[in-house]
Amino acid sequence: MSADRAGQPITMRQVAEAAGVSIATVSYVVNDKKGARIGPEARQRVLDAVKELGFRPNALAKTLSSGSSNFIGLVADAIATTPFAGQIIHGAQDEAWKHGYVLLVANTEGDLAAEEAAISMMLEHKVRGILYSTWYHRAVTAPPALHETEYVLVDCFDTATPAPAVVPDEREGGNVATRLLLNAGHTRIAFVNTTTPSPARSGRLAGYRDALQGAGIAFDPTLVLDAAPEQEGGYAVAGRIRDLGVTGVFCHNDRVAMGLYDGLRELGLTIPNDIAVVGFDNQEVIAAHLRPPLSTVALPHYELGAAGVRVLLGLQEAPTGAPLAISCPPVPRASV
Amino acid sequence: MSADRAGQPITMRQVAEAAGVSIATVSYVVNDKKGARIGPEARQRVLDAVKELGFRPNALAKTLSSGSSNFIGLVADAIATTPFAGQIIHGAQDEAWKHGYVLLVANTEGDLAAEEAAISMMLEHKVRGILYSTWYHRAVTAPPALHETEYVLVDCFDTATPAPAVVPDEREGGNVATRLLLNAGHTRIAFVNTTTPSPARSGRLAGYRDALQGAGIAFDPTLVLDAAPEQEGGYAVAGRIRDLGVTGVFCHNDRVAMGLYDGLRELGLTIPNDIAVVGFDNQEVIAAHLRPPLSTVALPHYELGAAGVRVLLGLQEAPTGAPLAISCPPVPRASV
DNA sequence: TTGAAAGCGCTAACAG
DNA sequence: CTGTTAGCGCTTTCAA
Numbered sequence: 296m297s298a299d300r301a302g303q304p305i306t307m308r309q310v311a312e313a314a315g316v317s318i319a320t321v322s323y324v325v326n327d328k329k330g331a332r333i334g335p336e337a338r339q340r341v342l343d344a345v346k347e348l349g350f351r352p353n354a355l356a357k358t359l360s361s362g363s364s365n366f367i368g369l370v371a372d373a374i375a376t377t378p379f380a381g382q383i384i385h386g387a388q389d390e391a392w393k394h395g396y397v398l399l400v401a402n403t404e405g406d407l408a409a410e411e412a413a414i415s416m417m418l419e420h421k422v423r424g425i426l427y428s429t430w431y432h433r434a435v436t437a438p439p440a441l442h443e444t445e446y447v448l449v450d451c452f453d454t455a456t457p458a459p460a461v462v463p464d465e466r467e468g469g470n471v472a473t474r475l476l477l478n479a480g481h482t483r484i485a486f487v488n489t490t491t492p493s494p495a496r497s498g499r500l501a502g503y504r505d506a507l508q509g510a511g512i513a514f515d516p517t518l519v520l521d522a523a524p525e526q527e528g529g530y531a532v533a534g535r536i537r538d539l540g541v542t543g544v545f546c547h548n549d550r551v552a553m554g555l556y557d558g559l560r561e562l563g564l565t566i567p568n569d570i571a572v573v574g575f576d577n578q579e580v581i582a583a584h585l586r587p588p589l590s591t592v593a594l595p596h597y598e599l600g601a602a603g604v605r606v607l608l609g610l611q612e613a614p615t616g617a618p619l620a621i622s623c624p625p626v627p628r629a630s631v
Numbered sequence: 632m633s634a635d636r637a638g639q640p641i642t643m644r645q646v647a648e649a650a651g652v653s654i655a656t657v658s659y660v661v662n663d664k665k666g667a668r669i670g671p672e673a674r675q676r677v678l679d680a681v682k683e684l685g686f687r688p689n690a691l692a693k694t695l696s697s698g699s700s701n702f703i704g705l706v707a708d709a710i711a712t713t714p715f716a717g718q719i720i721h722g723a724q725d726e727a728w729k730h731g732y733v734l735l736v737a738n739t740e741g742d743l744a745a746e747e748a749a750i751s752m753m754l755e756h757k758v759r760g761i762l763y764s765t766w767y768h769r770a771v772t773a774p775p776a777l778h779e780t781e782y783v784l785v786d787c788f789d790t791a792t793p794a795p796a797v798v799p800d801e802r803e804g805g806n807v808a809t810r811l812l813l814n815a816g817h818t819r820i821a822f823v824n825t826t827t828p829s830p831a832r833s834g835r836l837a838g839y840r841d842a843l844q845g846a847g848i849a850f851d852p853t854l855v856l857d858a859a860p861e862q863e864g865g866y867a868v869a870g871r872i873r874d875l876g877v878t879g880v881f882c883h884n885d886r887v888a889m890g891l892y893d894g895l896r897e898l899g900l901t902i903p904n905d906i907a908v909v910g911f912d913n914q915e916v917i918a919a920h921l922r923p924p925l926s927t928v929a930l931p932h933y934e935l936g937a938a939g940v941r942v943l944l945g946l947q948e949a950p951t952g953a954p955l956a957i958s959c960p961p962v963p964r965a966s967v
Numbered sequence: 968t969t970g971a972a973a974g975c976g977c978t979a980a981c982a983g
Numbered sequence: 984c985t986g987t988t989a990g991c992g993c994t995t996t997c998a999a
Contacts, residue, residue: 304757306992317970322994332968349779354755355691355700356992359975364691375721375933376915378714385711385738397752400736402721416733419690421640443685526920550920557922560896579712580916584862584886586893597711642976653986658978668984692976695991 305350313344321345325352358421367396367604368417370410373430374402378578379596380430383449386600387426394608396423407438414440424607426600427451432462432494449603450596452618460618461602463594465495468575468623469502470509472545472592475573477510479631481543487532487555489524489547496547499575503545522547526554533558542570543631549574549581552589552630571631575623588628595621641686649680657681661688694757703732703940704753706746709766710738714914715932716766719785722936723762730944732759743774750776760943762936763787768798768830785939786932788954796954797938799930801831804911804959805838806845808881808928811909813846815967817879823868823891825860825883832883835911839881858883862890869894878906879967885910885918888925888966907967911959924964931957 307325311318316337323331324341333341344350358364369387371380380402388398399422401413417425418440427441428449435451437458448460476484486503489496504514520535522528529551536544536555546552552574559570566572566587574582577593598621605611606619613619643661647654652673660669660677669677680686694700705723707716716738724734735756737749753761754776761777764785771787773794784796812820822839825832840850856871858864865887872880872891882888888910895906902908902923910918913929934957941947942955949955 304992308992318993319970319972319995320968323969326994328994334968337969351751351754351779353695353757353992354752355695355757356975357994358691359689359695359977359991360993360995362975362994374717374724376714376717378712378717381710381712381714381717384736385740388710388736388738392748397756398736400720400724400734402724404721412728415687416690418687420733421689421691443687526922530922550916554920578916580886580914584890586862586866640976644976654977655979655987656985659985662978664979670984673985689976692991693978695975695993696977696979698978698991 304353305348306353307350310341310344310348310350313348314340316341325350364421364423365396366399366417366420366422367391367607368414368420368422368425369398369400369428369600370403370413370417370425371400371428371430372403372405372410374400375404377430378580379594380428382596383428383430383600383603386597386602387449387604388600390601390604394604394610396604396608410438411440414438418443426603426607428600428603432465434494445607447603447607447613448618449599457615459606459613459615461599461606461613462494462618462620463599464620464622465498466502466505467620468592468594469499469545470506471502471623471625472499472573472575473503473506474509475590475592475625475627475631476543476545476571477506477512479543479571481541481571482510482512483539483541484518484543484545485536485539485541486519487522487529487536487544487546487551488519489528489551490521491524499547522551524548525550526557529554529556530558533562536570537562537564544570544572546572546574548576549578549589549591550576552591553581553585556585567630573631577626582626582628585630587630590628590631591626592623593626595623640689641684642689643686646677646680646684646686649684650676652677661686700757700759701732702735702753702756702758703727703943704750704756704758704761705734705736705764705936706739706749706753706761707736707764707766708739708741708746710736711740713766714916715930716764718932719764719766719936719939722933722938723785723940724936726937726940730940730946732940732944746774747776750774754779762939762943764936764939768801770830781943783939783942783949784954785935793951795942795949797935797942797949798830798954798956799935800956800958801834802838802841803956804928804930805835805881806842807838807959807961808835808909808911809839809842810845811926811928811961811963811967812879812881812907813842813848815879815907817877817907818846818848819875819877820854820879820881821872821875821877822855823858823865823872823880823882823887824855825864825887826857827860835883858887860884861886862893865890865892866894869898872906873898873900880906880908882908882910885912885914885925885927888927889917889921892921903966909967913962918962918964921966923966926964926967927962928959929962931959
């Protein structure tokens with residue numbers, strides 16, 4: 296009955312014949328065109344035929360004919376390696392669908408040729424625009440081909456071009472994280488930052504300072520340590536943390552916090568009684584299941600993706616000159 | 632010069648005019664058609680015009696005209712929540728690209744309506760076929776709409792239909808994991824299985840028994856425990872594990888192993904000296920950064936995605952009646 | 968209220 | 984060797 300596996304797909308022409316109307320009429324009722332005045336009688340016959348035959352409009356023909364495609368491209372550099380890219384995709388897709396667009400995603404794993412190919416492919420599919428995203432917040436230089444269409448940078452930015460960009464508000468995030476500790480009464484708080492220069496590194500530090508200042512606490516540079524941004528880094532600074540005599544620690548990310556948990560435990564310290572810990576990123580697998588569950592600050596990847604398409608579609612204004620900063624909400628659990 | 636932001640995209644017609652040839656000729660040289668005999672002179676003029684104008688063929692028009700689309704749909708149920716789905720996407724995409732196809736991905740987060748909508752969308756874009764994937768190996772019942780095209784199930788299977796499916800070889804994986812312990816000389820090995828019934832639960836257990844048998848060790852049912860498949864589950868069984876007097880433990884997954892690490896440590900036991908531990912899944916964030924790094928077995932998500940498209944395209948045979956089982960390679964680290 | 972017809976950009980016979 | 988032409992499935996004036 297319907298367009299099963301076998302035969303060619305049903306076309307409008309066939310529906311028109313079955314309903315005994317013209318193909319134009321079918322187009323009108325299928326698309327529920329407003330201007331069109333179709334008799335209820337004819338309309339019903341068309342609807343019946345559509346159901347009967349299992350007609351699926353050909354989106355490609357529609358695009359070709361109407362001139363405007365419903366594709367939005369998303370090139371990501373690390374779909375595979377982190378859950379973060381997944382969140383961006385998810386957010387972008389939900390938002391795109393909401394506005395009748397379909398996501399064309401391409402994974403490049405950082406490979407330049409793949410990136411080039413991905414963008415070409417998207418351009419050939421006449422996408423409405425492209426979201427160029429990275430899995431961690433950083434500066435990039437947009438591939439030249441990108442300029443052939445509209446695009447917005449997601450979780451990255453390019454100082455050389457005035458392209459719109461959407462990034463997490465690292466500074467506010469650092470502030471929020473620190474306040475998680477401050478609000479619990481801690482006043483002597485260490486910050487385990489990362490060794491690698493990045494917007495996250497400087498932004499979160501600035502936020503940490505903002506929060507202290509807001510609480511009337513003097514910034515003490517000896518309280519900020521640098522560590523490799525993984526478990527190993529956190530583990531390695533445990534001793535120094537203890538020696539600092541702090542009661543709270545803000546870690547650059549959840550993985551560092553996880554390592555710190557191990558280190559602190561080996562020193563006989565308990566969390567949060569002896570030392571309170573807060574992370575950053577809200578990486579579920581880790582944060583939600585540490586003992587005790589880690590209080591942290593979420594990186595708004597879903598929102599980045601969603602905001603990216605909104606900006607691309609002109610539904611949301613992006614400040615010119617600077618990226619649109621999306622805020623990082625606190626996720627309190629039990630480590631403070 | 633090229634089709635920048637502003638104007639309408641360049642078409643073949645314009646290239647033809649610029650090169651002083653017919654539009655058919657342009658088509659031939661652009662597609663490098665074999666049958667076509669184009670004079671080197673004309674061909675060069677076309678190539679020049681293409682470059683000059685920045686011509687990008689319209690993939691949609693091409694599809695419409697040639698009748699065969701180059702889309703492959705991938706519907707995933709949890710892009711956002713795990714890195715696993717990302718790996719499937721990555722594998723599927725690499726393989727698809729290799730054969731000239733483009734991935735149309737849709738995330739459904741398990742929502743039935745979204746699933747329905749996603750499949751419709753793909754059908755309307757006349758995809759060559761659809762990959763229906765889940766983020767963990769399980770039985771599903773394929774949505775009816777899927778039957779309107781060719782499809783293959785990835786990381787899931789449907790006993791009600793003879794549709795091709797690609798899944799991880801849980802049994803062999805369990806075997807491999809156990810042998811990691813066996814090969815290190817352990818003979819009294821516990822298996823912390825999950826409480827939730829699934830192909831993983833029964834398959835890995837079967838593999839565990841296979842391995843023991845292969846080593847001439849009698850299966851002892853008291854050595855297999857059930858635990859919730861997260862950190863908490865592993866943590867909870869630490870005491871019982873110690874009491875069992877085993878020297879090695881195979882955990883149902885890496886998260887359980889992570890919890891067990893904590894539990895064992897609290898009991899004063901060290902890994903791997905007092906007890907060797909192996910996990911399953913090879914979840915990077917965790918496995919690679921535990922102390923000591925966790926020996927585990929990898930779930931072949933990338934391969935699942937890749938094999939899925941191969942089967943879909945008829946490039947690889949899938950056994951009828953049963954899913955194609957992809958093997959799970961060992962990832963030895965330092966916990967054995 | 969409906970239908971005829973002219974494209975959208977490209978492919979693929981078929982003529983020259 | 985290269986150009987003409989008839990579609991692909993659909994949208995959209997413009998007539999009827």
